[in-house]
Amino acid sequence: MIQEAIFHVPYGAYAYSLSPHHARITLRAKRGDLKACYLVHSDRYEVPDIYETVRLSFSGSDELFDYFQATIESKTRRIRYRFLLDDGVKRLWYGEQGFASDLESSGCFQLAYLCTRDLYSVPEWVNDTVVYQIFPDRFWNGDPANDPEDVCEWGELPTAATFFGGDLQGIIDRLPYLEKLGVNLIYMTPIFLSPSTHKYDTTDYFSMDPMFGDMDTIKSLVKEAHARGIRVMLDAVFNHCGADFAPFRDVVEKGAKSRYVDWFHLREVPVDMKKINYETFANGVATMPKLRTENPEVKKYLLQVAEFWVKEVGIDGWRLDVANEVDHAFWREFREVVRAANPEALIIGEVWHDSSPWLQGDQFDGVMNYLFREAVVEFFAKRTIDAEAFDSRLTKTRMMYKEQANRAMFNLLGSHDTARFLTVCGEQEERMRLAVTFQMTYVGMPEIYYGDEVGMTGETDPDCRRTMIWDEEKQNKDMLKLHQDLIAIRKQHSALQTGSYRTVIKDPLTNLYGFVRENGQESIFVVLNNSPRSQKAAIPGGASGTDLLTGKKHSGELVLKPYGAKILLLQ
Ligand code: ARE
Numbered sequence: 001m002i003q004e005a006i007f008h009v010p011y012g013a014y015a016y017s018l019s020p021h022h023a024r025i026t027l028r029a030k031r032g033d034l035k036a037c038y039l040v041h042s043d044r045y046e047v048p049d050i051y052e053t054v055r056l057s058f059s060g061s062d063e064l065f066d067y068f069q070a071t072i073e074s075k076t077r078r079i080r081y082r083f084l085l086d087d088g089v090k091r092l093w094y095g096e097q098g099f100a101s102d103l104e105s106s107g108c109f110q111l112a113y114l115c116t117r118d119l120y121s122v123p124e125w126v127n128d129t130v131v132y133q134i135f136p137d138r139f140w141n142g143d144p145a146n147d148p149e150d151v152c153e154w155g156e157l158p159t160a161a162t163f164f165g166g167d168l169q170g171i172i173d174r175l176p177y178l179e180k181l182g183v184n185l186i187y188m189t190p191i192f193l194s195p196s197t198h199k200y201d202t203t204d205y206f207s208m209d210p211m212f213g214d215m216d217t218i219k220s221l222v223k224e225a226h227a228r229g230i231r232v233m234l235d236a237v238f239n240h241c242g243a244d245f246a247p248f249r250d251v252v253e254k255g256a257k258s259r260y261v262d263w264f265h266l267r268e269v270p271v272d273m274k275k276i277n278y279e280t281f282a283n284g285v286a287t288m289p290k291l292r293t294e295n296p297e298v299k300k301y302l303l304q305v306a307e308f309w310v311k312e313v314g315i316d317g318w319r320l321d322v323a324n325e326v327d328h329a330f331w332r333e334f335r336e337v338v339r340a341a342n343p344e345a346l347i348i349g350e351v352w353h354d355s356s357p358w359l360q361g362d363q364f365d366g367v368m369n370y371l372f373r374e375a376v377v378e379f380f381a382k383r384t385i386d387a388e389a390f391d392s393r394l395t396k397t398r399m400m401y402k403e404q405a406n407r408a409m410f411n412l413l414g415s416h417d418t419a420r421f422l423t424v425c426g427e428q429e430e431r432m433r434l435a436v437t438f439q440m441t442y443v444g445m446p447e448i449y450y451g452d453e454v455g456m457t458g459e460t461d462p463d464c465r466r467t468m469i470w471d472e473e474k475q476n477k478d479m480l481k482l483h484q485d486l487i488a489i490r491k492q493h494s495a496l497q498t499g500s501y502r503t504v505i506k507d508p509l510t511n512l513y514g515f516v517r518e519n520g521q522e523s524i525f526v527v528l529n530n531s532p533r534s535q536k537a538a539i540p541g542g543a544s545g546t547d548l549l550t551g552k553k554h555s556g557e558l559v560l561k562p563y564g565a566k567i568l569l570l571q
């Protein structure tokens with residue numbers, strides 16, 4: 001047994017509550033080392049100790065490690081536990097004191113009490129949600145009366161500064177399209193008053209940008225979307241404001257005399273926008289001064305903003321811009337305020353990397369899952385990693401997080417900050433079709449970047465922000481139909497929403513990849529042939545099943561076309 005590789009801690013993603021009476025326990029070991037792994041647990045006050053033993057199930061592997069997991073029930077909510085590990089040669093106890101040949105000397109890990117207040121709760125509705133991201137200036141111009149003077153022709157290529165006149169009325173007008181597509185959560189990039197086309201440099205957090213509409217327009221968008229079963233989420237840019245934000249203007253004008261000097265991270269007073277002697281977003285973006293969220297006044301102001309749009313306008317959640325550069329204490333209070341305003345509101349951080357510090361249950365529900373995107377880009381679009389490496393990446397990311405967070409991820413193929421997926425695929429559509437099939441059947445919320453579903457292309461910002469293609473002749477109808485079909489399947493089958501994930505095929509030579517999602521009710525087998533050759537795949541357990549895309553029945557072996565995929569509901 002490679003003892004050095006065995007890892008468990010009684011916190012974080014390794015030990016946590018799934019419900020007031022259920023805990024999920026994870027143990028990591030060197031890949032291939034353990035044959036069996038048991039969890040021995042009891043109430044932490046029980047004398048004499050009466051143990052219950054459960055076998056942990058194998059949950060996947062990454063490059064170096066295997067992961068084993070168990071969910072245990074505790075009536076008293078007070079748990080002590082240790083592991084019994086078996087590598088086929090020797091059996092060892094493993095607990096807080098380390099390894100031992102007898103149970104007593106290993107010591108116990110403790111989950112002292114599964115406190116309800118600490119339970120990681122994400123809104124139930126994430127399970128059947130499919131997200132649609134909109135860049136408002138580029139989706140549809142529903143009201144030419146509010147256009148800025150210099151709007152470009154719909155269809156022209158965008159620069160970083162161009163305006164196209166898209167607005168919230170345009171989104172309202174296109175709700176029937178979105179409903180037909182099947183998406184049920186719209187996430188819009190910022191819509192508050194701001195001079196830029198992307199509006200990440202806020203001038204006033206309490207007012208709508210007039211080129212997008214007014215308070216009535218956003219309220220009717222929320223109302224009409226809700227009437228169609230579609231939720232609405234906005235972008236909270238709290239790391240920084242815009243240069244026209246009144247407190248920053250005041251500091252620029254009054255220098256040390258301004259009552260807002262402590263609202264920003266100033267290196268010198270007076271502020272000099274040419275010298276950029278203050279902290280900003282990224283490297284010296286002068287028009288985006290960084291806010292001092294630890295200042296109680298700034299915090300109070302931003303929390304009022306957070307509450308206002310949820311409570312008064314009825315939005316269903318926030319996406320948090322540059323979330324990893326704002327302090328944790330701020331986000332903890334943010335969660336309290338937002339959840340008090342609407343207990344069902346969703347909170348998604350923008351963090352491109354390991355997001356564990358924000359995903360313990362006290363800050364965000366999920367994040368924009370760029371780690372997912374990277375794995376999908378490399379396996380399906382660029383084909384630079386094989387099926388085994390792909391599976392390792394996915395497992396590693398899934399094991400970083402608690403199950404609640406995994407279900408609340410925004411699983412995206414692209415965004416307004418990346419090249420479009422079809423472009424990354426070198427416009428080879430079959431690769432994208434495979435990736436979308438995977439996205440719609442994986443753990444977490446699929447997130448579509450507007451226009452990807454009709455085959456839009458574009459390099460990174462600003463080219464990925466072209467105007468939406470509405471001319472049906474120019475839309476890729478097969479791609480659209482695939483999205484509609486897959487979204488419908490996702491929303492109909494609970495196993496794809498909350499089921500466990502078990503890899504069954506990950507062949508590095510053929511790049512055949514298959515997995516099973518199952519809950520108590522149903523079991524679904526998904527197999528993806530990421531190769532230019534036709535390939536055969538065995539249905540797990542020799543079962544038979546119905547292809548959810550075609551309705552055809554299959555048994556024994558499946559034949560997959562080059563870059564073909566099947567989603568089988570197993571009998
Ligand atoms: C503009 C130009 C760009 C130029 C940039 C640099 O358009 O071509 O590269 O300036 O000065 C908004 C606008 C952008 C604008 C930017 C600055 O949408 O068009 O860019 O403001 O004016 C990191 C952050 C992440 C951030 C990305 C962009 O961690 O939070 O960079 N994303 C959010 C929004 C953006 C928005 C802002 C932040 C600012 O989603 O749209 O930009 O409010 C690696 C790193 C990541 C990094 C990522 C992308 O993976 O690890 O940390 O994300 O690459 O660069």
Ligand code: CA
Binds near residue numbers: 141142147165166211
């Ligand atoms: Ca307009």
